[in-house]
Structures are given as structure tokens and as C-alpha cells.
Amino acid sequence: MSTTMQSPRQQAGREDDDALVERFGSSRRSRFSRHVILCAIGLFMMYPLMWLVSSSLKPNGLIFSDLSLWPAAWHPANYTEGWTALEYDFGVYFSNSLVIVVLSIIGNLFSCSLAAYGFARLDFTGRKLFFALMLGTMMLPGHVLLIPQYILFAKLGWLNTYYPLLVPNFLATNAFYIFLMVQFMRSLPTELDDAARIDGCGPFRTFWSIILPLCRPAFATTAIFTFISVWNEFFGPLLYLTDPELYTVPLALRQFVDSEGQSAWGPMFAMSVLSLAPIIGFFIAGQKYLVKGIATTGLK
Amino acid sequence: MTASAAEAAVMPEAVRPPAPLRGRRRARRDRAGYLFLLPWFIGMLFTIVPFFASLYLAFTDYDLLTPPEWIGLENFTAMFSDPALLQSLKVTFVYTFVSVPLSLAAALGVAMMLNRGIRGLPWYRAVFYLPSLLGASVAVVLLWRYVFGLDGIVNAFLGRFGVEAIAWTSDPDYALTTLIILHIWTFGSPMVIFLAGLRQIPVMYYEAAAVDGASRWRRFRSITLPLLSPIIFFNLIQSLIASFQTFTQGFVMNNGGGGPANSTLFYNLYLYQQGFNQFNMGYASAMAWTLLVIIAAFTALTFISAKYWVNYDN
Numbered sequence: 001m002s003t004t005m006q007s008p009r010q011q012a013g014r015e016d017d018d019a020l021v022e023r024f025g026s027s028r029r030s031r032f033s034r035h036v037i038l039c040a041i042g043l044f045m046m047y048p049l050m051w052l053v054s055s056s057l058k059p060n061g062l063i064f065s066d067l068s069l070w071p072a073a074w075h076p077a078n079y080t081e082g083w084t085a086l087e088y089d090f091g092v093y094f095s096n097s098l099v100i101v102v103l104s105i106i107g108n109l110f111s112c113s114l115a116a117y118g119f120a121r122l123d124f125t126g127r128k129l130f131f132a133l134m135l136g137t138m139m140l141p142g143h144v145l146l147i148p149q150y151i152l153f154a155k156l157g158w159l160n161t162y163y164p165l166l167v168p169n170f171l172a173t174n175a176f177y178i179f180l181m182v183q184f185m186r187s188l189p190t191e192l193d194d195a196a197r198i199d200g201c202g203p204f205r206t207f208w209s210i211i212l213p214l215c216r217p218a219f220a221t222t223a224i225f226t227f228i229s230v231w232n233e234f235f236g237p238l239l240y241l242t243d244p245e246l247y248t249v250p251l252a253l254r255q256f257v258d259s260e261g262q263s264a265w266g267p268m269f270a271m272s273v274l275s276l277a278p279i280i281g282f283f284i285a286g287q288k289y290l291v292k293g294i295a296t297t298g299l300k
Numbered sequence: 301m302t303a304s305a306a307e308a309a310v311m312p313e314a315v316r317p318p319a320p321l322r323g324r325r326r327a328r329r330d331r332a333g334y335l336f337l338l339p340w341f342i343g344m345l346f347t348i349v350p351f352f353a354s355l356y357l358a359f360t361d362y363d364l365l366t367p368p369e370w371i372g373l374e375n376f377t378a379m380f381s382d383p384a385l386l387q388s389l390k391v392t393f394v395y396t397f398v399s400v401p402l403s404l405a406a407a408l409g410v411a412m413m414l415n416r417g418i419r420g421l422p423w424y425r426a427v428f429y430l431p432s433l434l435g436a437s438v439a440v441v442l443l444w445r446y447v448f449g450l451d452g453i454v455n456a457f458l459g460r461f462g463v464e465a466i467a468w469t470s471d472p473d474y475a476l477t478t479l480i481i482l483h484i485w486t487f488g489s490p491m492v493i494f495l496a497g498l499r500q501i502p503v504m505y506y507e508a509a510a511v512d513g514a515s516r517w518r519r520f521r522s523i524t525l526p527l528l529s530p531i532i533f534f535n536l537i538q539s540l541i542a543s544f545q546t547f548t549q550g551f552v553m554n555n556g557g558g559g560p561a562n563s564t565l566f567y568n569l570y571l572y573q574q575g576f577n578q579f580n581m582g583y584a585s586a587m588a589w590t591l592l593v594i595i596a597a598f599t600a601l602t603f604i605s606a607k608y609w610v611n612y613d614n
Contacts, residue, residue: 042427111339124333148350171343250438272439
């Protein structure tokens with residue numbers, strides 16, 4: 001996918017690199033051995049995932065006795081069995097997770113872009129102080145806030161609702177995304193704002209009509225990172241959701257081992273595959289943005 | 301600069317700010333800024349108030365039902381004689397100080413192999429980066445339990461070399477090792493940051509060094525390491541802070557118990573048990589602040605040490 005997207009400049013760069021490697025005397029043979037080592041590491045790392053997919057398609061009895069990746073006997077019924085194995089069927093858990101993810105993305109895009117525009121493009125009293133404070137919260141370990149926040153949400157009657165998981169995202173509490181957008185907005189020429197002002201745009205109009213459309217790459221990065229982290233999120237739902245009807249996919253998956261069933265491996269692996277599929281899909285679709293995003297902010 | 305000055309010269313009279321309105325304009329500008337930051341300000345309330353509230357709770361006995369009762373330093377002194385707490389500190393320290401250096405070394409090593417003149421870079425990068433997105437998910441931690449199970453593929457693989465089956469997940473001597481391996485498996489995100497950093501190092505430095513006859517190791521020691529040191533520093537701080545707060549891996553690996561024999565009882569897992577199973581909110585808050593101080597101390601140490609090994613003048 002990405003090879004076809006390479007710009008001519010990158011290709012030129014690669015030729016330079018090749019020439020460079022040759023000048024350093026690293027032979028074709030050493031380059032070959034480098035590929036062998038990298039492929040071996042890659043295979044090692046991918047093996048557990050491939051084993052997961054293969055096990056999800058094997059009958060229970062074969063999972064631990066037949067170690068080949070290509071199933072000797074196929075049992076796709078694991079997927080239908082797993083789908084209905086728990087109290088509610090997985091459609092419920094998937095739609096719960098989806099609702100939380102979509103609203104979290106909207107919340108982060110909305111609140112973080114507002115804050116980022118304020119920090120990056122506007123001048124106001126105390127801007128530097130607030131910006132430093134924002135950077136400080138990036139380093140603050142979340143567990144310090146955990147207990148008072150839990151008490152607060154309990155007092156608000158928000159236990160067993162999605163509010164504790166969603167509302168913070170609408171309040172720009174994720175400083176990483178603000179920082180990412182600030183970095184991006186700072187790279188846009190300020191002449192744009194000046195031109196807009198001369199044409200009579202106020203700050204809101206400038207934000208909405210000039211800056212926002214240009215920030216699409218930063219938004220894509222934020223959306224993908226939010227998707228992955230919220231989809232994987234385990235601690236928050238574990239803490240705030242006790243009603244199985246509200247469970248997200250990770251909470252539901254854990255029930256496979258929580259309940260009696262140390263034996264329903266096939267269905268469990270089948271649902272594990274389904275739970276990872278959206279992340280892998282987003283990863284393939286948005287790799288460009290992810291790589292750029294973590295290179296500029298060090299997001300995980 | 302000159303461009304905007306030229307623009308100012310041709311600006312119509314009406315747009316130019318009249319001097320007496322300065323103060324009012326300033327206020328209007330402030331108001332716009334504060335409006336944009338409004339959600340963030342409210343969000344900060346959700347951060348700052350709990351921050352100080354948990355500091356207060358750390359000095360109290362609080363079970364959520366009766367009002368908090370001030371007990372001074374009792375929570376903190378109790379921590380020193382709590383064997384489970386000391387165990388959870390040990391688990392977290394061992395986990396952090398083994399897995400962070402190993403995963404950063406793996407990240408740097410692979411990034412250097414990928415850096416220059418390699419075909420198929422996007423593919424390799426994707427393969428190495430993907431696990432770091434999955435490492436914290438419940439599905440992968442569950443998978444790990446079975447990959448390292450008694451009749452899992454790891455034992456089957458080792459068995460070919462004559463190694464006897466190891467009870468990775470149920471033997472207290474090995475349980476943490478499996479989680480350290482899981483951490484190393486996710487070296488992809490620091491690797492991508494290293495790759496970006498390596499790309500910034502000018503090729504001519506290496507050319508000059510090669511002309512001078514510097515060996516491969518010498519070029520790594522004298523060019524790559526110093527020029528990459530700010531990024532190593534950044535990755536180190538990030539990984540330390542994240543690793544001190546490990547939770548899901550310990551929770552899912554052994555059904556929330558931190559077993560076997562508390563060998564995967566991470567600090568945050570024990571904090572969760574104290575707060576939300578035992579409802580010792582005061583004690584849990586004291587634990588939270590203790591960890592904050594520990595993290596701050598290690599971060600500060602890393603910052604102080606940076607003077608001796610991080611190179612900022614390029």
C-alpha cells in the first residue's frame with residue numbers, strides 16, 4: 001500500500017541511501033542478512049497473532065494438540081458460538097463500544113481543536129501559564145485523580161452510565177491531542193489569519209472556515225489514536241460499568257475466563273479476533289497518520 | 301515580517317487599530333481566547349480539584365459511606381508494614397527496570413536496521429509497530445495466557461530444543477517474565493520515534509567519519525548515540541511513566557488477583573483492590589500520592605542525569 005504512495009523525493013532519498021550503504025562497504029550479502037534477521041523478528045512477533053486466528057477456526061480439541069497454523073479440521077462455528085456465549089450477544093457489546101468510541105472521537109475533536117486554536121493562534125492574558133499547565137497535565141499519572149473523580153461521578157449519579165467515560169473527552173482533558181493539534185496549527189502560515197481578519201473574519205469565523213479545514217491530517221491522527229485507545233480501554237469501563245448490558249467488548253471478553261469456562265477456547269479466540277479486527281483495520285487505513293502522529297508527539 | 305509591514309502600509313484606514321481603544325481591544329481579544337479555552341477550563345476543574353482532593357484523602361480514613369476522618373500520617377506509616385504493598389512495589393520496579401531498557405534497546409536496534417537503504421521499510425515498520433497498538437488490549441493479554449500456557453506454543457517451541465515444559469503463568473518465578481516479554485513485544489512505538497530521529501541525522505556526518513576510517517561501532521558511539529540522545533531521553537521518560545502505571549496486564553493475566561502468589565501484583569492493581577474492593581479510599585489515595593512521588597523522583601533523576609548524556613547542541 002505505502003510503497004505505491006511514495007513520492008519521487010522519497011525514492012530519490014532511498015537511492016541516496018543505497019549509494020551511501022555501498023560507500024560504507026556494506027555488501028549485498030550483509031544487506032541480505034539484514035533482511036533475514038528482520039523477517040525472522042517479524043515472524044516471531046506475528047506468530048502469536050497468526051496462531052490466534054488459526055485457533056479461532058479450529059475445533060476445541062485441536063487447539064492445543066495441533067500446533068500447525070493451517071487447521072487440520074475447520075470449525076468456523078466458533079464464531080457463532082462465541083457471539084452468543086455470554087449473557088448478551090456480542091452485538092450488544094460491539095455496539096456499546098462503538099457508541100463510546102464514536103462519541104469520544106467527536107468530543108476530542110471538538111474540545112481539543114478549540115483549545116488548540118486558542119493556544120496556537122490567539123493571544124490573551126495568561127496564555128503561556130495555561131499552556132505550561134496543559135503540558136504539565138500530560139505528565140500527570142491518571143491514578144492520582146482516580147479516587148476523587150470516582151467519588152464525584154458517584155455523587156453525580158453517573159455510575160453505571162457512559163458519562164464518566166465520555167464527558168471528560170468533551171472537556172479537552174486529553175492534553176496529548178491538544179498538543180498534537182497545537183503543533184500542527186503552528187506550522188500553518190499566520191498570514192492566513194491576517195488575511196481573514198482583513199476580510200472581516202472574527203476569531204470564530206477564522207477558526208471555522210480557515211484553520212479547521214486545513215487541520216484535517218491532525219484530526220485524522222487524533223481520531224485514529226482516540227479510536228484505538230478507547231476501543232482498548234479496560235480500566236475505565238471496569239470501574240464505572242457494572243451492569244452487563246452496558247459492557248464494552250474488553251469487559252465482555254474477560255468474562256470468558258471469569259466464568260467457569262476454561263474450556264471454551266475456540267469461541268473465546270473467535271471473539272478475540274473480532275475485537276482486534278477494527279484496530280488492525282484502522283491501523284492499515286491510517287498508518288500514515290499514526291506514524292506521523294507519534295513522530296511529532298511521542299504518543300503511544 | 302517585511303510582508304506584514306507592507307500589508308499594514310496598504311491597509312485601509314478603518315482596519316488600523318485606533319490607539320485609544322487598546323484596552324478594550326485587549327479585553328475583547330482575551331475574551332475570544334478564553335471562550336476557545338472554555339471546555340478546557342472546565343476540564344481543568346475536573347483535574348485540579350481531584351488532584352488536591354486526593355492529597356487530602358491520603359491523610360484520612362474514608363470508606364465512601366461515612367465522612368472522611370483525619371488520621372494524619374497513619375496511611376503512610378501503615379504502608380511500610382504492609383507486605384502486599386511492598387510486594388507490589390517490588391513487582392512494579394522489577395517489571396519497569398527490566399522491560400523498559402530491554403524494549404528500548406530492541407526499538408533502537410531494529411530502528412537502526414531499518415534506517416537506511418532498506419527496501420520494504422513500510423512493510424517492516426507496519427509489522428513491528430502493530431503489536432504496540434494491541435499490547436494493552438484484553439484480547440492480547442488473554443492470548444498471552446494461552447501462548448504461554450503449559451501446552452501452549454512457547455513450551456512446544458522450547459520443547460524442540462529439549463527444554464522441559466515451564467508453567468509460565470502459574471509459577472510465581474515465571475509469571476512476571478511473561479508480562480515482561482509482552483512489554484518487549486510492544487517495542488514498536490518507541491521504534492517509530494527512533495526512526496524519525498535517525499532520519500534527522502545528516503548523512504554527511506557518517507560520510508566524514510567513514511572518510512576518517514571510523515569503524516561501524518565508532519560511528520554508532522560517536523555520531524548516532526549523541527545525536528539521538530534527546531530522543532532516547534524522551535522515550536525513556538515516556539516508557540518509565542507508562543510502565544509504573546501498568547494495570548490491565550496484571551489484572552487480566554490472573555483474573556484480577558495479581559497471582560500466582562502476588563507475583564504479578566502491580567502497584568496500580570493493588571491500589572485498585574484497596575480502593576474498589578476493600579473501599580479503603582484513604583489508603584488508596586495515600587498509595588496514589590506515594591506512586592506520584594516515586595514517578596516524579598525517577599523523572600527528576602532522569603532529567604538531572606540528562607546533563608551528562610543528553611546532547612542538545614546540534
